[in-house]
Amino acid sequence: MYATVVIDIPDLKHQGFDYQIPEPYRSTIQVGSRVLVPLTNRLVQGYVVDIHETTEVGKIRPIHEVLDIIPSLSQEMIQLGKWMSEYYVSQLFRTYQILLPAALKTKMEEYIIIGNKELSDLTLIEIEIMDWIRPRQPVSIKKLLGSFPGNEKIIKELIQSGVLELQREFKDKTAKKKIPYLKSRLTLEQLLLEIAALPKQAIKQKMVLEYFISREIDEVSLSQLLSELKITRSTIQLLVKKGNFTIIEKEEYRDPYKDRVFQDKKITLTPMQDQVLRKIIDSMENQRTVPFLLHGITGSGKTEIYLSAIQHALEQGKDSILLVPEISLTPQMVERFKGRFGELVAVMHSRMSQGERYDEWRRIQKGNAKIVVGARSAIFAPFRNLGLIIIDEEHESSYKQEEHPKYHARDIAIWRAKYHHATLVLGSATPSMESYYQASKQNYQLLELPERVFGSQLPTVHIVDMREQLRMGNRSMFSQMLQEKIEEKLEKKEQIVLFLNRRGYSTFVMCRSCGYVMKCPHCDISLTYHHSDRSLRCHYCGYTEHQPKLCPECHSPYIRYFGTGTQKVEEELTKRFPGVRVIRMDVDTTSKKGAHERLLNVFKNEQADILLGTQMIAKGLDFPKVTLVGVISADSLLRLPDFRSAERTFQLLTQVSGRAGRHQLPGDVIIQTYDPEHYSIEHASHHDYNSFFRKELEQRNLLHYPPFTRMILIQFSHENLMLAMKAIERFARELKGMLKISAEVLGPVAAPIPKIKDRYRFQCVVKYNDEYFIVNKAIHRAIQVVNESIKDRKILIQVDVDPYMLL
DNA sequence: AGCACGCCGACT
DNA sequence: GTCGGCGTGCTC
Numbered sequence: 001m002y003a004t005v006v007i008d009i010p011d012l013k014h015q016g017f018d019y020q021i022p023e024p025y026r027s028t029i030q031v032g033s034r035v036l037v038p039l040t041n042r043l044v045q046g047y048v049v050d051i052h053e054t055t056e057v058g059k060i061r062p063i064h065e066v067l068d069i070i071p072s073l074s075q076e077m078i079q080l081g082k083w084m085s086e087y088y089v090s091q092l093f094r095t096y097q098i099l100l101p102a103a104l105k106t107k108m109e110e111y112i113i114i115g116n117k118e119l120s121d122l123t124l125i126e127i128e129i130m131d132w133i134r135p136r137q138p139v140s141i142k143k144l145l146g147s148f149p150g151n152e153k154i155i156k157e158l159i160q161s162g163v164l165e166l167q168r169e170f171k172d173k174t175a176k177k178k179i180p181y182l183k184s185r186l187t188l189e190q191l192l193l194e195i196a197a198l199p200k201q202a203i204k205q206k207m208v209l210e211y212f213i214s215r216e217i218d219e220v221s222l223s224q225l226l227s228e229l230k231i232t233r234s235t236i237q238l239l240v241k242k243g244n245f246t247i248i249e250k251e252e253y254r255d256p257y258k259d260r261v262f263q264d265k266k267i268t269l270t271p272m273q274d275q276v277l278r279k280i281i282d283s284m285e286n287q288r289t290v291p292f293l294l295h296g297i298t299g300s301g302k303t304e305i306y307l308s309a310i311q312h313a314l315e316q317g318k319d320s321i322l323l324v325p326e327i328s329l330t331p332q333m334v335e336r337f338k339g340r341f342g343e344l345v346a347v348m349h350s351r352m353s354q355g356e357r358y359d360e361w362r363r364i365q366k367g368n369a370k371i372v373v374g375a376r377s378a379i380f381a382p383f384r385n386l387g388l389i390i391i392d393e394e395h396e397s398s399y400k401q402e403e404h405p406k407y408h409a410r411d412i413a414i415w416r417a418k419y420h421h422a423t424l425v426l427g428s429a430t431p432s433m434e435s436y437y438q439a440s441k442q443n444y445q446l447l448e449l450p451e452r453v454f455g456s457q458l459p460t461v462h463i464v465d466m467r468e469q470l471r472m473g474n475r476s477m478f479s480q481m482l483q484e485k486i487e488e489k490l491e492k493k494e495q496i497v498l499f500l501n502r503r504g505y506s507t508f509v510m511c512r513s514c515g516y517v518m519k520c521p522h523c524d525i526s527l528t529y530h531h532s533d534r535s536l537r538c539h540y541c542g543y544t545e546h547q548p549k550l551c552p553e554c555h556s557p558y559i560r561y562f563g564t565g566t567q568k569v570e571e572e573l574t575k576r577f578p579g580v581r582v583i584r585m586d587v588d589t590t591s592k593k594g595a596h597e598r599l600l601n602v603f604k605n606e607q608a609d610i611l612l613g614t615q616m617i618a619k620g621l622d623f624p625k626v627t628l629v630g631v632i633s634a635d636s637l638l639r640l641p642d643f644r645s646a647e648r649t650f651q652l653l654t655q656v657s658g659r660a661g662r663h664q665l666p667g668d669v670i671i672q673t674y675d676p677e678h679y680s681i682e683h684a685s686h687h688d689y690n691s692f693f694r695k696e697l698e699q700r701n702l703l704h705y706p707p708f709t710r711m712i713l714i715q716f717s718h719e720n721l722m723l724a725m726k727a728i729e730r731f732a733r734e735l736k737g738m739l740k741i742s743a744e745v746l747g748p749v750a751a752p753i754p755k756i757k758d759r760y761r762f763q764c765v766v767k768y769n770d771e772y773f774i775v776n777k778a779i780h781r782a783i784q785v786v787n788e789s790i791k792d793r794k795i796l797i798q799v800d801v802d803p804y805m806l807l
Numbered sequence: 808a809g810c811a812c813g814c815c816g817a818c819t
Numbered sequence: 820g821t822c823g824g825c826g827t828g829c830t831c
Binding site for chain 2: 820821822823824825826827828829830
Binding site for chain 2: 008009010039040041042044793
């Protein structure tokens with residue numbers, strides 16, 4: 001018997017190697033099992049994708065170990081991985097890895113022990129190394145090298161000669177948390193008899209037996225028993241000694257929401273919500289697979305519909321996935337679902353530990369959880385009987401993975417929904433152009449919720465023309481109106497949210513004498529000034545240098561800071577409104593674990609007046625006291641050289657506006673811009689999605705952009721500029737030759753940021769109308785040609801199907 | 808990726 | 820003459 005095993009070989013075409021299955025493993029191994037297999041002189045992890053009786057491979061080696069009793073990858077996941085790897089042009093192994101929780105990646109640990117060979121003529125340094133190791137062995141190779149820097153070669157030789165021995169071990173990170181339980185072997189009647197037989201003074205033992213009887217249980221966690229009955233282990237020891245009880249180890253799932261109390265609020269749907277729900281339920285019952293696009297304005301009560309639809313799936317005995325953007329996966333959000341469905345809900349997001357995520361994954365795999373609420377990767381939840389997939393805020397960019405394989409959760413959802421005949425619901429207040437276009441072509445069924453549930457008014461949106469402000473002599477970042485409104489709200493003790501999508505202090509730093517702009521030495525991008533530590537930082541690679549006193553070019557002391565970032569706004573606010581309490585939220589203030597929630601809580605408890613932040617504050621926040629939302633500069637979004645910038649501006653402005661006046665208090669929204677007539681700002685101010693959609697669709701059609709034309713972005717990078725150029729030129733030539741009629745190949749050109757982290761970047765864009773598989777095949781082929789003709793392993797090729805941005 | 812094999816320069 | 824540089828190719 002032989003198994004085809006997919007392993008980590010940096011070859012796009014690698015589909016697995018054949019290994020012989022040793023006798024003892026033949027009954028346990030299955031397609032989807034993780035295995036350890038030999039590869040030249042080491043062991044590597046792999047995934048079994050096929051099992052067969054014969055093989056054509058001459059040199060067959062045996063599988064070293066089967067790591068799973070239950071295969072990690074289901075038949076569905078094996079197929080999904082294959083499809084993804086081809087579709088997204090990514091290594092098969094990497095694709096399988098992202099389908100599984102990170103804890104299942106076995107990591108090889110290497111350590112050193114003293115070997116069984118002895119040499120008499122050791123050099124001084126060798127003796128020193130041996131003496132260092134002897135009391136510490138086994139010692140990790142990293143630690144050893146760290147203690148003897150520069151002696152890599154000597155250590156390698158000692159290993160080669162056998163004086164030292166290199167040991168390798170695979171460490172699973174799946175260590176399950178075990179807790180002791182006391183288990184009874186007796187029936188209820190036997191327990192009663194046992195009580196009668198106990199000597200009078202055995203009060204504690206009697207209590208334990210009664211505990212089992214009164215609860216009609218046969219096992220209980222030891223710690224619970226000890227604390228509830230106020231007894232000690234000695235009582236337990238006596239019971240165990242008599243043979244009727246045993247201590248067993250039981251797996252405990254780490255429940256991150258263990259100590260929270262959740263409320264189950266009764267849901268009554270409005271007639272409109274109910275109508276939408278009926279359609280979804282009807283589709284579920286008839287296993288129809290046309291996806292729904294649920295277009296519901298903010299506050300229209302989409303979540304209630306999700307809850308009810310999931311309830312229905314549950315009643316049908318089916319599993320559900322609810323995807324939400326990472327950022328809106330807040331405790332309040334989780335609470336609602338936990339409150340409604342309790343233990344049946346598994347939660348998955350990036351702030352959980354590897355162990356926690358693995359536990360949730362296993363609860364799903366074992367069928368103990370029927371619902372998953374999670375961010376992007378939760379789309380891979382190992383359900384076997386999916387009935388419903390919901391993607392909330394489907395337009396969000398966070399559903400696109402930016403590392404290989406660069407998948408979109410929406411694509412995966414469509415694939416899985418087809419596989420399971422499950423119903424797919426895409427929900428949004430501002431649907432993506434792609435999805436709304438699909439709905440307009442009847443490929444998706446459109447459902448609409450045009451009204452707010454509580455009938456609360458949408459806020460009044462004021463557009464402020466900043467050019468006019470400038471003409472009036474106002475050169476500050478706050479327009480007169482914004483300033484007045486802030487004062488007004490501060491006086492009324494209401495709260496304010498200010499939005500700016502630039503962190504740092506100023507966006508670029510220039511010498512006024514010679515015009516030199518401070519740039520990152522590793523990336524072709526200007527550095528941002530951070531006032532807190534007076535540093536210049538690169539937002540792409542993290543490079544940091546101290547604020548220069550003199551221009552590095554001409555040594556002039558006249559250095560100016562241009563542009564506005566969140567730090568500068570914060571400074572201005574405290575200057576202009578003395579005593580104001582400002583919370584700044586951006587990558588710089590929320591990088592620490594829990595900081596995000598902590599800051600929001602401060603604002604929620606009204607210990608601050610103004611919440612100032614970047615994108616991250618735009619979503620899902622709901623504070624009743626917020627009555628003013630200000631967008632400092634809508635232009636910074638609009639001016640990005642990207643085909644989606646208008647769409648993103650509209651979505652963001654709509655979303656930000658939704659933050660104001662969600663409850664009784666009426667809300668104001670102020671949008672500051674130098675381009676007040678722009679259609680995305682205009683339509684957002686009137687909460688008019690349909691007009692925006694029509695206008696933007698026209699533009700996209702005109703310029704041959706999605707959703708009419710589909711695109712693929714291919715980037716090559718290399719530390720050597722000439723080599724990178726040569727490679728992509730070869731690639732483009734090959735591709736153009738193959739795709740003369742079915743697609744248009746643009747470029748190659750330097751990438752919008754031509755150098756990141758010391759690598760030169762070039763790109764091609766392929767535009768086509770349909771028949772992706774032809775384009776896909778051509779790309780695979782062209783990459784192969786480049787790899788065969790230019791043999792340089794450091795060429796990095798990245799393929800992005802349906803890129804979110806062209807940057 | 809990791810590793811071996813193998814063909815060229817600079818050293819004991 | 821050998822040691823070791825890293826270019827090339829393979830791993831079931």
